[in-house]
Amino acid sequence: MIDKKIKLNRDCMGCHGCLNICPENCISMEEDKEGFLYPKVDYGICINCNHCINVCPIINKTLVENNPSAYACINNNEEIRLASSSGGIFTLVAEYVIDKGGIVFGACFNNRFELEHDYVKTRKELSKLRGSKYLQSKVGNSYNKAKYFLDSGTKVLFTGTPCQIEGFKAFLGRKKYDNLITIDIICHGVPSPKVWRKYVEFRERKADSLTQRISFRLKNEGWKRYSVSFSFKNNTEYRRNLNEDLYMKAFLKDVCLRPSCYDCEFKTLNRQSDITLADFWGIGNILPEMDDDKGTSLVFINSEKGRKIFNSISGDMKFKEVDIYEAVKYNSAAIKSVQKNPNREKFFDDLYSLEFDELVKKYCADSLKVRIKNKAKAILIGILSKIGMLGVAKKIVGRN
Ligand SMILES: Cc1cc2nc3c(=O)[nH]c(=O)nc-3n(C[C@H](O)[C@H](O)[C@H](O)COP(=O)(O)OP(=O)(O)OC[C@H]3O[C@@H](n4cnc5c(N)ncnc54)[C@H](O)[C@@H]3O)c2cc1C
Known part of the structure; x- marks a missing residue:
């Protein structure tokens, strides 16, 4: 079933498609040690219908x-x-x-x-x-x-x-x-x-x-x-x-x-x-x-x-x-x-x-280079704000 079919930790993106499709409600999403949710099948209830595998967008890629x-x-x-x-x-x-x-x-x-x-x-x-x-x-x-x-x-x-x-x-x-x-x-x-x-x-x-x-x-x-x-x-x-x-x-x-x-x-x-x-x-x-x-x-x-x-x-x-x-x-x-x-x-x-x-x-x-850059930006913004040129300051810190 789904929890065996895909390499969970690398492939599964936690979309919950398998949980939602399961007709027997036998799939739960369980948190791993990093805090991400992955499907877990209760094999005592599972009827092997394969719906969970057929719905998985990683197993069945169809990008139009x-x-x-x-x-x-x-x-x-x-x-x-x-x-x-x-x-x-x-x-x-x-x-x-x-x-x-x-x-x-x-x-x-x-x-x-x-x-x-x-x-x-x-x-x-x-x-x-x-x-x-x-x-x-x-x-x-x-x-x-x-x-x-x-x-x-x-x-x-x-x-x-x-x-x-x-x-x-x-x-x-x-x-x-x-x-x-x-x-x-x-x-x-x-x-x-x-x-x-x-x-x-x-x-x-x-x-x-x-x-x-x-x-x-x-x-x-x-x-x-x-x-x-x-x-x-x-x-x-x-x-x-x-x-x-x-x-x-x-x-x-x-x-x-x-x-x-x-x-x-x-x-x-x-x-x-x-x-x-x-x-x-x-x-x-x-x-x-x-x-x-x-x-x-x-x-x-x-x-x-x-x-x-x-x-x-x-x-x-x-x-x-x-x-x-x-x-x-x-x-x-x-x-x-x-x-x-x-x-x-x-x-x-x-x-x-x-x-x-x-x-x-x-x-x-941050690397030393980034720290120096951020410090310089902060000083410049402070000066420009003080002299009423915040607009210029914003352009300097902008991502453009
Ligand atoms: C985790 C994450 C990473 C992002 N990375 C980028 C990026 O790299 N580059 C980029 O340009 N934009 C990124 N965005 C998108 C951007 O931040 C705005 O959400 C988007 O531009 C919509 O803005 P808005 O002003 O139209 O609406 P807003 O009202 O800001 O957006 C609300 C919408 O975002 C959805 N939403 C909020 N948080 C989440 C979440 N955690 N998971 C799913 N949906 C969520 C809400 O359901 C709603 O549909 C990211 C958003 C998130 C949540």
Whole structure:
């Protein structure tokens, strides 16, 4: 069965397709020592139907070729855009679906700040899904729930990482539903939920309080220099720039991603979703007039359905078509997996014996060159801010 058929730790991306398809409910997703979920079959119940093997998108690769077009996009609603990770285009599509009586699936925190897939039915609830959360979301039985809504004729927007979308499509048996819209993201890779749990505990110990709210992408210092923020129940706040936050350091140093992310099958321009969303890094070089450092989305339209929705929401955004190859030059995560950090195994070995700050200091330290560069940047920003030239400062720290 599935847990014997694929080399779990390297190949399985944890999409939950096998769990959702099993007619006997004999598959559970169990956490390994790194904190990633893998299928486990209860052979006392298994009827050898092979559905789990037939649904696995890694065993049955079927990437259909397509010819996407790419756009730089900005949601006209400034409040939504600032609350979103890039240009706020997810919310525009989600609102379009909800206004038509549909529902939206995506990744949201539960009350213990674990990340799970769930669905919402109203515009108000969309805030739960809005914003990137940099860890792997647990799909649970969302594919089954979404199928139930699809079969009853409800419009469904299903969003997630490319592997989650692929898992969902495989679960649906590649059946074409007119009422299904899918969005994937350009995905750097997903960190371990266990590492995230350890970080939340660390921050709560430091704050001596439980967490109330978390944002990975606060734009107070600009979109390109975003901050991670924790608001605690004792009314204190922790906030650090992406280069200084310990968790973001571990994420961006590629030390705690799921093993399959280092050799991702779905980093391609042949996306299986209707729409792909990403940060438009490099926008300052390609279309400087669309870069005000509040967030610009890179959007791929991958299907006719995606095109129809894009046309329907186009009145609510600023957009310009761009050359897709030019755009991905600044966003290699679209087409290329990151390299595994050579310290990855040691990082996980020490996960429980070291405090989070010691762990990151030991395995994710910047090189001397990067430290000097960051220090010089910080000094320059300080000086420019003092003399009222923050705009120039932002250009200096930008990724362009
Ligand atoms: C783990 C991760 C890695 C990413 N890596 C890159 C990258 O390398 N380059 C790049 O350009 N963009 C990357 N993105 C995408 C980018 O951060 C934005 O999510 C995207 O541009 C959409 O932004 P938005 O402003 O339109 O909407 P937002 O409101 O910011 O996005 C919300 C959408 O993201 C989904 N989402 C949030 N967290 C997760 C998660 N953990 N798993 C699955 N879905 C999630 C929600 O379900 C919702 O559909 C990444 C996102 C995630 C979650």
